[in-house]
Amino acid sequence: MEKLVLHEDPISGNCYKIKLTAALLGLRMECRAYSVLHGETRTPQFLNFINPNGRIPVLQVGDRFLPESSAACFYLADGSRLIPDDRFDRADMLRWMFFEQYNHEPNVATLRFWLAFVGEDSLSELQKSLVPGKKIAGDAALKLMDDHLATRNWFVGESITLADIALYAYTHVAEEGGAFDLSFYPSISAWLARVAAEPGYVKM
Ligand SMILES: N[C@@H](CCC(=O)N[C@@H](CS)C(=O)NCC(=O)O)C(=O)O
Missing domain, CATH: 3.40.30.10 (Glutaredoxin)
Known part of the structure; x- marks a missing residue:
């Protein structure tokens, strides 16, 4: 490479x-x-x-x-164990990665950045007005993930894929800034621990 x-x-x-x-x-x-x-x-x-x-x-x-x-x-x-061999599963992995970019990251990641790094007092009036809607949308994304994980260990198939990595990144720090409370999502919490136990795992 x-x-x-x-x-x-x-x-x-x-x-x-x-x-x-x-x-x-x-x-x-x-x-x-x-x-x-x-x-x-x-x-x-x-x-x-x-x-x-x-x-x-x-x-x-x-x-x-x-x-x-x-x-x-x-x-x-590409070509590694982190991308499923099965054609449907490969597309399903992309589905969760697109979900992450559209439903999760613009809400969960943006609120973390605004509240934990920029600071509530430094937000523009427009940003302040967007906070409540992003909190509702972020919780909806977390609820959907929690429901999906209630009956399975990984987002797609039987082992970790890029779908898990994409969703893990901002979910495991979602509480930073105070907008989200992961104790409401027990299946997510168990999944976070599974990701962190993967061989080779590194912290953010
Ligand atoms: N969809 C992009 C989002 C990239 C993005 O929003 N990057 C942010 C940091 S996480 C950034 O560079 N912001 C700086 C700026 O917009 O000036 C991705 O997944 O890589």
């Missing part, structure tokens, strides 16, 4: 998904840190050479740049 460099911010769960995928697969990857809070992904240099979308994570493979956490995880895990 070509040299791998992760352009990241250590506070970001999107970046952690890629680091956890690499760790579970025993892949070596260099990390370069940028501060989202200080706007370091919005410099002309970053926009011109790393990601015109101004966001981390970006996985650099040799001299090519791959933004979007799900795409980067897929690149690393």
Whole structure:
């Protein structure tokens, strides 16, 4: 495999998904840190050479740049045990990764970032007005996950896949900032412990 460099911010769960995928697969990857809070992904240099979308994570493979956490995880895990062999299960794994990006991350991750890192007093009026709706939508996503996990150990199939990694990243830190209480979701809590017990697991 070509040299791998992760352009990241250590506070970001999107970046952690890629680091956890690499760790579970025993892949070596260099990390370069940028501060989202200080706007370091919005410099002309970053926009011109790393990601015109101004966001981390970006996985650099040799001299090519791959933004979007799900795409980067897929690149690393292609052909590995983290992607199911079965055609339906493979599509079902993508279903949960799309769910994570649409229903989970914009609510659970955004509220963590706003409340635990930006601070409630520093939010704009627009952001403050969005907090209650994001809390309702985030709890709906967590409830759906908890119901799914009530009868199974993993999101898809009989072992950990990228679906679990994608959803684990922001779920295990969902309580940071105080918007969510994981004690309401016992099946999620048991699943979090299963992920953390995987050989090669690394903390965020
Ligand atoms: N859909 C993208 C989301 C990336 C994203 O939102 N990155 C945030 C940090 S987690 C960021 O770079 N924010 C900085 C900014 O928007 O200026 C992914 O999954 O990688």
